[in-house]
Structure formats: C-alpha cells, structure tokens
Amino acid sequence: MTTKGVRRPLGLAPTAVLLLGALYCLLPVCWVLAASTKTRGELFTTNAFAPGTGLFSNIADLSAYRDGIFWQWMANTALYAGVGALLSTAVSVLAGYALAKFRFFGRNMIFNVLIGGILVPAVVLAVPQYLLLAKAGLANTYWAVLLPSILHPYSIYLARIYASAAIPDALLEAGRIDGAGEHRLLRVVAVPLMLPGMVTIFLFQFVAIWNNFLLPFIMLADDERFPLTVGLYTLLATGANQPALYNLVITGALLSIIPLIALFLTMQRYWRTDLSGGSVKS
C-alpha cells in the first residue's frame, strides 16, 4: 500500500460502507414503522415503506385483543426486567465489591465457581429449573421468571473489575482508621463510586431480561403472566395462518421495541462494554 503523502484522503468509501451497514440495520425497523400504520388492505397492496392510514385503528385493535392482554404483557415485561435487573445489580455489586476489595479464604475459588456459571448453557438450566420450581409450587408464577434472572455471573465479573478500578484502597483504609464500619463504608464510599458502573450493569441486565424468551417460554403456561416475547410468539403462532392477525403482530412488534429503543437512545453514555477503561470519549 503506497498511501504515503496523502494528507487529506477522502473518507468516501469508509463512510459509504458504514452508511450501508446503518441502512441494513434500520431497514426492518423502518419497515415495521411503515407497516404498523397500514390497514389490512393496505398491508398487501401498497409500497412496503409507504405510510398507511391505520395506525390508530391497529393500536385500538391490538388493545382490544383478548381484553387488552398485550398491555398486560408489556406491564409484565417491565416488571420482570425492572425488578430483575435491580436485584441483579444489587447482588452483583455486593459480590463484586467483596471479591475486589477483601482478601479472605476461598476468594479465588468462589470467584471461579461463580464465573463458571457463564459457561453453563441456558438449556441445561432451564428445564431442571422449571422442574425444581414446580416442586416448590412456583412454576407458572411471576417468581418463576424473576428468581432465575437475578444471578448473572457476567455482571459479577464486571462489578469486580469496576470495583477494583473505581475504589481506591486508601480511601477504604482511611475510613477504617476513622472507625467506620464495613457497612457504612459500603454505603458511603463504595456505592457512590460504583454508581456509573452500576447503571451499566443494570442496563445490560435489563435488556437481557426484556429480550429473554427461553426462560419465560418454559416457565409460564398462563398467558396473563407472559412477557412480550412469549406473548408475541403465541400471537404469531395463532396468527400465521390468518393474515387478518398480521396487523396485530406487526403493531405489537413495533410497540414492544419502542421502550427499549427509547431507553437506549436516552442512556447512551452508559452503554459501555469496558468498565475498567475509565472514561469513554464518544
């Protein structure tokens, strides 16, 4: 390559490649935006990306479907993802802080065993989790989806890295010399310093639970407790042979991604994958 001396190279080709990638990623989203505004007739007759006239009637139809079960699914998903991610963040931060800032017997062993959880395929867990929860009388309840979602080994790993990078040992030592108890140090020193990392862990876990399909699919039989993913799947499964239901599925798909996309666009600076790297210039 003899690009030597080219001081002001035009970034046309790289820009074009990236824009093509962006176009590819936006295509299905644009399509669903357009399709959800179409009436049944328009869906099959008009241009795929041309807006239609039926958005509000589609939303009304979807809201009327089985007495508004779609909104129940939406609320369920928010509950699973919100509460699950909150508890998950708390558990991960406590564990990560303990692993990063204390020396104690069994530290490495506990870390390795917990991290080993990342490697266990979800399938090995989901079926027996269902059987065990069924024995405890918890299958087909909110708990069945919530409880297995709390432990997230990768979050513990991230929390440990973040704790060792963000909390100076000297600060903890100074606090101890001043006679502060461990719980007070956790509350006053560790948690405030780890807050940005906690937001990141929360967001990733929130999305993971929001998008999860296998676990609720296995755990729940009663569609009153379904999250959106399982609800939309059953809607598709019943509607696949009835093009009349296509509008409901399409509108449901659009409404189900709006909250996450909003979260994603407003919380941009927290979407970081490298917690140890300190600041990310974006």
Place this chain on the structure above:
Amino acid sequence: MTTPTRGARADRAGATPYLYLAPAVVLFTLFIAAPIGYTAYLSLRRVQFSGLGLGKKSRTEIFVGLDNYRTAVADGEFWAGWLRVLGYAGLVLALMLGLALVFALLLDSARVRLARFSRIAIFLPYAVPGVVATLLWGFLYLPSLSPIHATLRTFGFENVDLLSPSTVMFSMVNVAIWGGTGFNMLVLYTQLRAIPRDYYEAARIDGAGELAIALRVKVPILAPALVLTTVFSIIATIQVFTEPMTLRPISNAVSSTWSPLMKVYRDAFVTGDLYSAAATSLVIAAISVVPSLLFMRLVRRQAFGEER
C-alpha cells in the same frame, strides 16, 4: 489464598466479604448448582411401567446408568441438528464478527462522516428482542409482503423462496447477523478508543497508511477482545433456539428438532421424556465446554492481570 502480606486485612475482614457474597452464592446454589445436579440425576434414570401401566404403583423410576446417553448419542436427528447448527454458527461467527471488526475499524478512523449516526444505527438492533427480530425478518421473507422479493424480481429473480429447506438457514443467519453485529462492534470499538492516539504516530511517521495501521497495529491490539467476542458468540450460537422457534409458524422447513436445543425442549415438554432431555442437554453442555474452557482461561488472565 494465604498471602502473608495481607494477612492483617484478612483477619479484620472477618465475616463481611462472606456476608456480601451470600446472596450470589445462595442464588448460585439454588439456580445453577442444584439444577445441574438434578439434570445429572435425571439423566441416569427412567420411568418403568409394570403391568398395564395403570394406577400409581405401576409407574416406578429406575436407575438405568448411561442408557439415556447411549440413546441420545445414537439419535441421528440429534447429530443432524448439530450439523445444521455448526453450519449456522460458522456462517454467523465469520460474517457477524467480520462485519463488527470492519465497522469498528472504520468508526475509529478519523475520516468517516456521520460516524455517530452509523454507530447508533448499527447498535440499534441490540435493543430488539430475538423474537421480534425474527418476526420482523420473517415478515420481510414472506413473498406477499416483502420489499425484498420486489427487489429480487426487478433483478430477474422470480419466485425466490427465502423460507424453503435449502434457504431457511441463510435467512436465520441473516437475523443473527442483524441482531448481533452492533453489540460486537461496540465491544471492539470501545477497546479501540481506549488506545492512546499517539500510539499510531510512530507508524504514521514511518509512512504507514490507515489500512496498514489498521491491519498491523489495531488488529493485533484487538486480539484479546476478538477472542472474547468469538467465545461469547460461539456459546450463544450453539444454543440457538429463539430464532428457529419463531420461524416455525411461518416456515415448514424448520422442524421441531432443527437445533439440538429445540430437541431438548421437545423431549422435555412435548413428548414428556424428561430423562432423555436431561441426557441430551448434558451432551450439549459437554460439547460446548471446549470453547467455554477457553473463555475461562481468558477471564482468569484478564481478571488477575487487572489486580496487580
């Protein structure tokens, strides 16, 4: 760990770290260790019916040793599923990670316009659940609805069936690439941004162009991140379930045992043979343990490199 230098701290820490770890350890025991143990237990047993199979006494669970494993391994459909998933995973890994790397490198080169827009747009599918992604693409694959078919027709490809037995795998690969490229791109891009800019100055003074810098300086620096994303992607693609499951209602080409994981689901909940399902799922776990161990070594090196 008995590091003498920190002995005093260890004494003073007392019960505190154990207390903080307790929730994680309890949850691990209940929702990871116990299920694995229970699966292993089930995989060695089977229900035997005596007499006519009626009444409570006639149904007994017996120990059958490795019989369930023999059946699982001897099942041709199981291996056919693996073959499909390996083809699928190979394509997804190569294309998704290749694209993620190219996009990350392009974003990092200073000469790109609209970089922020492209980055957000490419990361956007991460916010779309797998079920919804498959559903959207599924509609786009339907001839009656899709702009894809209209485009293909203008190029002279009539009646392309994107959901036939010979094409449905590629259609699924496309969904996975669409959903996964952005996240992996972000991982690699974040890593690239962490490298100080003056790192490249030496190469630039030596007359290296952007391409040479990307290939000879940036890619080697990215190697650990590439291994990490690869291993994560292997674990995820081997367990593919949501996409084929969601395509089933609209494509006859996806069988109920398309991927090994779908076979486990069918055995456990449709045919009700928990014992086979347990054995099969442990075989799947054993097969995916190879990339997993690789990951384990990596995590250890990273975590401890971090400490001091």
